[in-house]
Amino acid sequence: MIKFDAVSKRYPGGQEALSQISFQLAQGELAFLTGHSGAGKSTLLKLIMLMERASSGQVFVNGQNLNRLSRRQLPFFRRNIGLVFQDHQLLFDRSVFENVALPLQVAGYDSRDAARRVRAALDKVGLLQKENQNPIRLSGGEQQRVGIARAVVNKPALLLADEPTGNLDPQLSAEIMRLFEEFNRVGVSMLIASHDLSLIASLEHRILSLEKGRMIRGATETSAGDL
Amino acid sequence: MASGKHRDNIKQQSKAAAKKSGNSIASRISNSFRNHQQVAVDSLDRLLASISGTLMIWIMIAIAMALPLFLLLFLQNLQQFGSDLDEASQISVFMNTTTEMPRLEQLRDELLGRSEIQNVEIISAETALQEFQASSGFGDILSGLDENPLPPVLLVTPLAQDAAVLQPLLASLQDYPEVDEVQFDLDWLQRLYGILNLAQRLTYMIGLLLALGVALVVGNTIKLAIENRRDEIVVVKLVGGTDAYVSRPFLYTGLWYGAGGGLIACVLILLAQLILQGPVSRLAGLYEGEFALVGLGISGFFMVLLLSAMLGWFGAWLSVLRHLRAIEPG
Known part of the structure; x- marks a missing residue:
């Protein structure tokens, strides 16, 4: 699903955020990405979303070489990836329903079809009864679940999460992780960046560790599966 | 080769996405039409929700539009007056x-x-x-x-x-x-025509400058709107919104600014016509002539509306081109 081939990222100013990263994430695999802050977790996710481009090396997502993806193709590429943020990035000028519907609206879905999918996604995260509320009135854990519903509403093949439990207490964090595992069980590939080591250690998934821009653990482990 | 294959890949994916949503080309077009319609209504709603600010901009545009139109109509009326005279020429x-x-x-x-x-x-x-x-x-x-x-x-x-x-x-x-x-x-008439001609060109030039002003005013207002909705733009881009999709609400906002300003400009001209009609016919009566003021007319009204709507759109487009692309997630 994801393949990094000797990828380095240097920001203007000479600071090297990632150096010579190589790893693969199999189709349907769930892996955690850890490391202290500044180790390059976010940069790595940004390279996959094409929010940044690699300085050298090649990134493949679903068989596509991202170096060859033009600006025009970018939106269509992003529609196949769900993204969950630490600060959930919800829009407070619209309801929960409208927040979750956004990716479908953007992709030009029929509104009835979209409504069905939005409700299904909200149902999965347990917030169906709050669809008409403004997300600003929800608790932190609920807001994060709305963010997850938005990330999966389009049924993406790949889901990326950047510190999805960073602002939540341990119990809510565990709930969110269980939610991710559920989606993973139905075949969604996932890469979850987190520094909550005790939480991810309790879950039995592959762990990729970054330190100062280098991958020090997990890169060579690959589980069986189509890449 | 590789890039061709990769393009196919993208095509397949978007086709797959289309299939996922059960979209035929026809329903895609109707969806896109519905999106336009919805965005047009939404952006008008937004403008009306902050009516005092909107009204300020509308009036500003109206004045900038009405000024050259007043001049042009004045000249047109003088010309008509002249042509009544030169029937005898x-x-x-x-x-x-x-x-x-x-x-x-x-x-x-x-x-x-x-x-x-x-x-x-x-x-x-x-x-x-x-x-x-x-x-x-x-x-x-x-x-x-x-x-x-x-x-x-x-x-x-x-x-x-x-x-x-x-x-x-x-x-x-x-x-x-x-x-x-x-x-x-009738040399004097010739001279009058010469002056009118010159004045007309001058008016066109003033009109052009004011039109540019309208576009810039709208552009600047749109720039602020873009700044205000930065978070939304970032999220929409991240979930796969195309540049066209992201810019659409702003272009419609520009269109509405222009159209509203144009409408008010037409009303101003109509009012001026009503105020001037009486004194003008009294004056014409003194010269034993009959003279009806030339106004905008129906076609002129629609022309002004169309022109100012297009100006607003153009201003918004300039702003979108400059500011929207600069907003990227990351």
Whole structure:
């Protein structure tokens, strides 16, 4: 699903955020990405979303070489990836329903079809009864679940999460992780960046560790599966 | 090769996405149409929700639009007034007193064959004398003369009034050996037309500058709107919104700014017309003329509306081009 081939990222100013990263994430695999802050977790996710481009090396997502993806193709590429943020990035000028519907609206879905999918996604995260509320009135854990519903509403093949439990207490964090595992069980590939080591250690998934821009653990482990 | 394959990949993916949503091309088009419709309504709603700020911009645009339109209409009215006058603008061609009637008729037919001449009327020496006697009050003196001192005259009505046609026509009439003098005393009208022409061009230039001003005002307002909705733009881009999708609400906002301003400009002009109509017809009455003010008219109204809506859209487009692309997630 994801393949990094000797990828380095240097920001203007000479600071090297990632150096010579190589790893693969199999189709349907769930892996955690850890490391202290500044180790390059976010940069790595940004390279996959094409929010940044690699300085050298090649990134493949679903068989596509991202170096060859033009600006025009970018939106269509992003529609196949769900993204969950630490600060959930919800829009407070619209309801929960409208927040979750956004990716479908953007992709030009029929509104009835979209409504069905939005409700299904909200149902999965347990917030169906709050669809008409403004997300600003929800608790932190609920807001994060709305963010997850938005990330999966389009049924993406790949889901990326950047510190999805960073602002939540341990119990809510565990709930969110269980939610991710559920989606993973139905075949969604996932890469979850987190520094909550005790939480991810309790879950039995592959762990990729970054330190100062280098991958020090997990890169060579690959589980069986189509890449 | 690789990039071709990769393009196919993208195509397949978007096809797959289309299939996922059960979209045929027809329903995609209707969805896109619905999106346009929805965005148009939403952006108007947003403008109306902050009506005081919107009204300020509308009035600003209206003034900038109305000013050159006032000038243009004023000039158009003056021109119409002038053309009422120049219906009387005929060229008097005074012939030698010896010119006989058959030659006059021959000349008339010859002149009528020319494209720049609308009509030619012969006033024989006798007719001229009778008219003169009747109107001048010198009848008795004139009847005392044994010979008619008045020459026959050809009254030539030219088709066009502009100097480019008239000057050569006057010269060529002067060239006939039988012609004594050619008189065309509407030089002042020519001058008026010259001034009007100049004023019209000046107005176009002012209009152009003000139109640019409108576009920039809208552009700047859109820039602020883009800044205010930065978070939304970032999220929409991250979930796969195309540039066209992201810019659409702003372009419609620009369109509404322009259209609203244009509408108010039309109302201002209509009001001015109503206020001026009375005094103008009283003034025309003093000159024993009938004169109706030329207004915008229905087609003019729609032209102004269309033009200002397009200006607003254009201003928004400029702003979107500059500012929207700079907002990228990351």
